[in-house]
Amino acid sequence: MRYYIIAGEASGDLHGSNLIKAIKAKDPLAVIQCWGGDLMEAAGGKLVKHYRTLAFMGFVEVLLNLRTILSNIKFCKKEIETFKPDVLICIDYPGFNLRIAKWAKSKGLKVVYFIAPQVWAWKENRVPAMRASIDRLLCILPFEKQYFKDKWNWEVDYIGHPLMQVLKSQNNLPHPLPQIAGEKIIALLPGSRKQEITKKLPEMLSVVNAFPNYHFAIAQAPGLDDAWFASLVPANKNVHIVKGNTYALLHHSIAALVTSGTATLETALLGVPEIVCYKGNPITLALAKRFVKIKFIALVNLIMDKEVVKELIQEDLNKKNLVQELSLLLEDGNKKAQIKADYQLLKERLYTGQSATDVAAEIIQEELSK
Numbered sequence: 437m438r439y440y441i442i443a444g445e446a447s448g449d450l451h452g453s454n455l456i457k458a459i460k461a462k463d464p465l466a467v468i469q470c471w472g473g474d475l476m477e478a479a480g481g482k483l484v485k486h487y488r489t490l491a492f493m494g495f496v497e498v499l500l501n502l503r504t505i506l507s508n509i510k511f512c513k514k515e516i517e518t519f520k521p522d523v524l525i526c527i528d529y530p531g532f533n534l535r536i537a538k539w540a541k542s543k544g545l546k547v548v549y550f551i552a553p554q555v556w557a558w559k560e561n562r563v564p565a566m567r568a569s570i571d572r573l574l575c576i577l578p579f580e581k582q583y584f585k586d587k588w589n590w591e592v593d594y595i596g597h598p599l600m601q602v603l604k605s606q607n608n609l610p611h612p613l614p615q616i617a618g619e620k621i622i623a624l625l626p627g628s629r630k631q632e633i634t635k636k637l638p639e640m641l642s643v644v645n646a647f648p649n650y651h652f653a654i655a656q657a658p659g660l661d662d663a664w665f666a667s668l669v670p671a672n673k674n675v676h677i678v679k680g681n682t683y684a685l686l687h688h689s690i691a692a693l694v695t696s697g698t699a700t701l702e703t704a705l706l707g708v709p710e711i712v713c714y715k716g717n718p719i720t721l722a723l724a725k726r727f728v729k730i731k732f733i734a735l736v737n738l739i740m741d742k743e744v745v746k747e748l749i750q751e752d753l754n755k756k757n758l759v760q761e762l763s764l765l766l767e768d769g770n771k772k773a774q775i776k777a778d779y780q781l782l783k784e785r786l787y788t789g790q791s792a793t794d795v796a797a798e799i800i801q802e803e804l805s806k
Contacts (some may be wrong), residue, residue: 437463437804440521441470441481442536444490444529446628446657447698449473451598451793452527455550456481458797469519484515488659505532512536522804527551534562541569546803548572550796552592556583557730563588572803574796577739578785595795596788603705606683613688616676619651623689623708625682625699628657632695635715637668640693642755643762644675655682691765693758701735704745704782709765709775711758712747739785744778
């Protein structure tokens with residue numbers, strides 16, 4: 437069979453690579469063309485576009501790059517027509533993928549959506565078009581199945597969270613961190629996009645001198661220019677850069693400051709107490725406040741439906757608040773115990789007993805057999 441897979445971000449590349457492996461295990465002759473990254477290519481997909489050229493975050497940023505986005509949509513349609521896949525698999529990245537899914541369905545293609553768009557947060561008006569263009573919607577958050585059933589009478593599939601299998605595999609790997617082994621480490625995860633790093637990393641680094649007995653290690657995402665990243669980091673014997681080894685860094689850390697997104701969930705599932713940090717374009721945030729319907733921005737808090745980890749957003753993300761909240765994580769035994777208990781419940785909610793990508797691959801094969 438022929439599979440065309442579209443992922444537009446680093447997390448999509450990670451989960452897409454495991455999905456490719458699961459598909460190939462069930463269909464050894466699979467021919468896979470993809471938009472994604474190095475991981476999907478290494479797993480056996482023929483890479484058409486790298487996510488580094490696709491990731492535009494926020495209302496304003498999308499408008500500024502609209503010409504590029506429209507050009508990519510046109511290019512993608514042409515590629516799909518040339519490749520002639522048996523199935524289109526969309527991985528998250530809804531602003532782009534929902535357009536392609538609608539077009540693909542109009543051309544008679546089978547469409548599976550792996551990692552459902554978070555329409556429960558905003559843009560619920562997308563759901564009718566999604567129902568019309570998606571053959572199977574695969575959800576990774578436990579409350580989504582009930583949401584689509586109760587509100588839209590749409591039977592979707594809950595497959596568990598793909599991070600569970602990723603982190604389970606990490607447990608069996610060595611976690612070398614030679615440059616700061618044995619130190620008391622606080623991890624800083626500023627994100628993978630330049631625009632978010634330049635806004636959040638300086639705020640995170642503002643706390644360094646307040647904790648002289650700790651080492652601060654900054655996770656540098658793969659693909660970022662070393663010289664550019666280093667230019668953001670002050671010369672300080674207690675500040676280190678760890679490139680492309682975030683899981684090892686978290687394995688050795690006692691606390692973390694984490695930019696909002698998938699990394700907040702990864703940090704929690706690895707058992708590290710964290711503070712969630714967000715600072716974005718003021719116009720983007722103002723629009724988000726008007727349209728987004730959720731109580732929290734951190735996936736951990738959304739899944740647990742309560743504040744498990746502290747969220748510092750926009751003007752609240754400052755040195756004073758960071759020092760205060762980080763001190764609590766490091767010194768308050770009751771707080772650490774409560775976080776640990778909540779993290780255990782979180783794991784139980786996200787694991788179905790089977791790897792999420794294995795379930796996804798089974799559903800894809802089921803659809804192809806119809």
